[in-house]
Amino acid sequence: MTGPARPGPAGDVAARADAGFLHRYGEPPAGRWAAPGRANLIGEHTDYNDGFVLPFALPLRTVVAAAPQDGLRWTVWSELSDSPVEFGADEVAAPGRVSGWGAYVAGVVWALRDAGHDVPGARLAIASDVPVGSGLSSSAALEAAVLAALVDLGGVDLPAERRPRLAQRAENAYVGVPTGIMDQSAVIRCRPSHALFLDCRTESVEHIPFDLAAAGLAVLVVDSRAPHRHAGGEYASRRASCDQAAKLLGLAALRDVPAAGLDEALALLHDDETRRRVRHVVTENQRVLDTVELLRAGRIRDIGPLLTASHASMRDDFEITVPEIDTAVEAALAAGAYGARMTGGGFGGCVLALVDADRADAASATVTTAYAAHNFPAPNFHLSTANTHP
Ligand code: GLA
Numbered sequence: 001m002t003g004p005a006r007p008g009p010a011g012d013v014a015a016r017a018d019a020g021f022l023h024r025y026g027e028p029p030a031g032r033w034a035a036p037g038r039a040n041l042i043g044e045h046t047d048y049n050d051g052f053v054l055p056f057a058l059p060l061r062t063v064v065a066a067a068p069q070d071g072l073r074w075t076v077w078s079e080l081s082d083s084p085v086e087f088g089a090d091e092v093a094a095p096g097r098v099s100g101w102g103a104y105v106a107g108v109v110w111a112l113r114d115a116g117h118d119v120p121g122a123r124l125a126i127a128s129d130v131p132v133g134s135g136l137s138s139s140a141a142l143e144a145a146v147l148a149a150l151v152d153l154g155g156v157d158l159p160a161e162r163r164p165r166l167a168q169r170a171e172n173a174y175v176g177v178p179t180g181i182m183d184q185s186a187v188i189r190c191r192p193s194h195a196l197f198l199d200c201r202t203e204s205v206e207h208i209p210f211d212l213a214a215a216g217l218a219v220l221v222v223d224s225r226a227p228h229r230h231a232g233g234e235y236a237s238r239r240a241s242c243d244q245a246a247k248l249l250g251l252a253a254l255r256d257v258p259a260a261g262l263d264e265a266l267a268l269l270h271d272d273e274t275r276r277r278v279r280h281v282v283t284e285n286q287r288v289l290d291t292v293e294l295l296r297a298g299r300i301r302d303i304g305p306l307l308t309a310s311h312a313s314m315r316d317d318f319e320i321t322v323p324e325i326d327t328a329v330e331a332a333l334a335a336g337a338y339g340a341r342m343t344g345g346g347f348g349g350c351v352l353a354l355v356d357a358d359r360a361d362a363a364s365a366t367v368t369t370a371y372a373a374h375n376f377p378a379p380n381f382h383l384s385t386a387n388t389h390p
Contacts, residue, residue: 135349
């Protein structure tokens with residue numbers, strides 16, 4: 001059994017980016033820029049319904065070391081890949097001309113240029129602790145770190161509150177993944193020891209105190225390692241059901257169904273599956289608001305039941321969990337977690353469990369045992385006190 005990985009010294013990943021740059025390009029970078037991975041405390045599949053989310057930054061990060069290069073050329077090395085991605089003005093003239101992981105970088109260049117900004121050619125080296133494909137926003141962290149590097153190198157005036165939309169555009173329009181605004185907002189706007197209460201309609205944010213360490217608590221993040229089963233198509237189909245339900249109800253978005261008006265809205269819908277999708281979104285928005293109220297009152301432990309209720313709603317109404325994920329939630333709760341839920345888009349990815357800090361190892365042991373009993377590949381763990389940040 002391995003316990004949760006503690007973050008290494010903050011310099012580790014930055015030193016790797018620097019060393020990678022020096023090794024590949026034969027000189028030191030002009031600077032380095034970072035963005036964290038995120039977990040979403042609560043508020044799942046609410047962002048594209050104009051609703052509420054409450055993510056926080058994890059002590060895992062992506063670092064980009066970079067320097068300008070002459071002409072409109074971009075060269076990108078990643079420690080995860082043996083060969084660089086290189087592209088020029090043609091590849092960023094229109095979406096889709098670079099594929100694979102390089103598309104996230106080319107997408108940011110494209111989105112900046114499409115918004116009328118001058119982006120200098122650049123050489124980049126990327127190092128990251130954010131696991132890829134685990135639902136902890138490795139894509140958004142890469143977009144945000146690259147965006148920060150290019151903006152600074154080019155002297156572009158782009159305030160932080162306008163960056164999430166641009167990074168989301170890179171992902172939606174260039175890479176072609178129809179995600180909402182949560183991940184890019186989280187990795188750009190979260191602050192240490194706080195969760196980010198984001199209204200996805202207005203993009204207004206409030207930083208809500210979430211000082212786990214001070215409360216003797218930790219969030220145990222369990223990477224289920226479940227293969228993403230049709231995640232892309234399922235995500236898009238959930239999104240389509242929500243859009244269609246809003247249309248049937250004559251509303252701009254499901255955000256416009258208040259919790260008190262849920263029964264009335266459900267009575268207008270005749271398809272059972274659509275009703276369950278709507279019930280998830282409406283009750284989940286209310287759970288975010290209730291969680292924010294408890295955190296404002298300093299009652300972190302009391303949010304546990306809301307987290308667990310959110311999980312039940314994702315499992316039964318939105319139908320986006322998988323057996324590995326449900327097993328991790330049940331085991332964490334059996335080990336004494338205050339609450340546990342899947343975090344992120346679903347169909348695999350991670351579970352988060354709110355635990356007393358001194359119970360985190362015991363909880364991870366219980367999850368590992370439950371996985372073994374089901375013959376699932378052993379999960380990975382990350383521990384967060386939400387106190388560290390790039
Ligand atoms: C993914 C997407 C987000 C959001 C979540 C579900 O992480 O990138 O925009 O929709 O799923 O809450």
